[in-house]
Amino acid sequence: MSDPKWRGPAWPTPREPKGRGATWTVFVPTDPPQVRQRSDEGRGHLEGGPEASGTVERRLENGPEASGKTERRNELAAFLRSRRERITPEDVGLPGGQRRRTAGLRREEVAQLAGVGVTWYTWLEQGRPIRASRQVLEAVARTLKLDAVERQHLFRLAEVPDTAAPGDGGPRLQPQIQAILDGLNPMPASVVTERFDILAWNAAYAVLIPRTAEDPPAERNTLLYCFTRSECCSAIENRADQRAAMVAQLRAAYGHHVGDPAWTGFIRRMEAASPEFAGMWATQDVAQPPYYAKVFRHPLYPRLEMTSTSFAVQTAPGTRMVVYTPDNDATRTAMARLVADPAQHRFPCWPTHQARARDLVTA
Secondary structure, eight states, X not given: OOOOOOOOSSOOOOOOOOSTTOOEEEEEOOSSOEEEEEOTTOTTSOSOOXXXXXXXXXXXXXXXXXXXHHHHHHHHHHHXXXXXXXXXXXXXXXXXXXXOOSSSOOHHHHHHHHXXXXXHHHHHHTTOOOOOOHHHHHHHHHHXXXXXXXXXXXXXXXTOOOXXXXXXXXXXXXXHHHHHXXXXXXXXXXXXXXXXXXXXXXXXXXXXXXXXXXXXXGGOBHHHHHHHSOGGGXXXXXXXXXXXXXXXXXXXXXXXXXXXXXXXXHHHHHHHHOHHHHHHHHTTOOOOOOOEEEEEXXXXXXXXXXXXXXXXXXXXXXXXXXXXXXXXXXXXXXXXXXXXXXXXXXXXXXXXXXXXXXXXXXX
């Protein structure tokens, strides 16, 4: 068959073909022109559709990458159907009726309530390769009454950055988490986010890093401490050995938050505060949380050798518990004594740095 010529000024509008075995053909202007045919379902021929603002993809979906995208779209479709079917018409102020063959809401009802086209939403729920904007996904999430975790799942499946502002205190932790941290004394332990924000800690951790409890929540961040605190009053003796791995770990987590203003703002802040961080961030290195050999120091004990181990906190997605286990009896004995003594010991430089911090705040 000879190559067709593209003559029209606009993209062809797909229509369902009639008759068994019928097919449609969509002509896409490429160089050279090519013909693309699909079956009755029409899946994969357009990266767009009614009410979709995306462009037409000019590549055939083959190979492992395309297979992964298809699997993601199918997962998104199944998730939307399951959320739709759990909502009754009465939940959204619609009459229920007695002869409804559909569990929960109908597709056209979801589309109407969300303010999107019926055809577009149907395609989305059928797993067709259409592109959804953030505004449309937000409308669908509200209509389906998704909670925070479900909303995040929806946006990830649709491969759209979720720009919803996180809560002021970060993910909420169950009270049992603090009880677990307290039970780990005299081993220092904390709960941190993927961005190294410190959400909770125990007494042993506070002994080593007393500023944690004094700082405002926005300043409680392990990376911020490692890259911006003065060497003389740092609680970590070998922090230079840890920085590159921590930045690589942050880069790996950033892949889940590309486009998130909170993450972008934090990274820009770190780059401005530390040229060393900026250089490490530019390397594009990635890593997962490993076992860290950390050497802490305290005014009474100059060398406390420990190993850190991370555990995911399933009840607070995106967080992990970091526990520091003493590597020897001397460290174990020292930590027990420090936790038993409630007095806060400071490095000699602390008064000077506190005064400097107050001057910066009042300036």
